[in-house]
Amino acid sequence: QVQLEESGGGLVQFGGSLRLSCAASRFVFSNYVMGWYRQAPGKQRELVADISSGGNTNFADSVKGRFTISKDNAKNTVYLQMNSLKPEDTAVYYCNARHGILRINYWGQGTQVTVSS
Numbered sequence: 001q002v003q004l005e006e007s008g009g010g011l012v013q014f015g016g017s018l019r020l021s022c023a024a025s026r027f028v029f030s031n032y033v034m035g036w037y038r039q040a041p042g043k044q045r046e047l048v049a050d051i052s053s054g055g056n057t058n059f060a061d062s063v064k065g066r067f068t069i070s071k072d073n074a075k076n077t078v079y080l081q082m083n084s085l086k087p088e089d090t091a092v093y094y095c096n097a098r099h100g101i102l103r104i105n106y107w108g109q110g111t112q113v114t115v116s117s
Contacts, residue, residue: 002026002106004095009111012085016115020080022095022108033098034071034078038091038113045094049080062088085115 008020020036035050049059049069057069066085071078078095095108 002097004097004106004108006093006095006108006111009093009113011114011116014085014087014115014117016085017081017083018085018113020082020093020095020111020113022078022080024076024078024095024097024106027097027106029071029076029097030073031099032104033100034069035096035098036069036078036080037094037096038089039094039110040088040091043091048093050096050098051078082113085113087115087117089113090115 003025036048039045068081092110094110097106
């Protein structure tokens with residue numbers, strides 16, 4: 001079955017950095033839009049960043065200039081580099097794989113990111 005396994009979450013101080021990784025398996029990774037979403041307590045899940053099969057990236061306004069997204073098709077892995085972290089970045093971060101034409105959506109289990117002030 002399809003797997004998206006996130007890693008790299010944790011506790012970091014204000015202004016610190018973390019890199020999240022999402023290792024994918026059992027689907028054609030390079031054909032999918034890969035994204036990172038987050039959900040804070042009491043809030044809806046929101047898109048943080050995504051990267052298309054062609055490498056085009058898209059970011060939420062709140063993270064532009066601080067986060068970058070990249071992928072390695074050979075390793076079936078997508079990364080989210082998070083710099084200058086703020087307490088409002090605290091959330092569970094989820095990896096997502098989306099195929100628009102096939103209307104397929106896969107989700108990882110999530111990894112907690114906590115930023116202390």
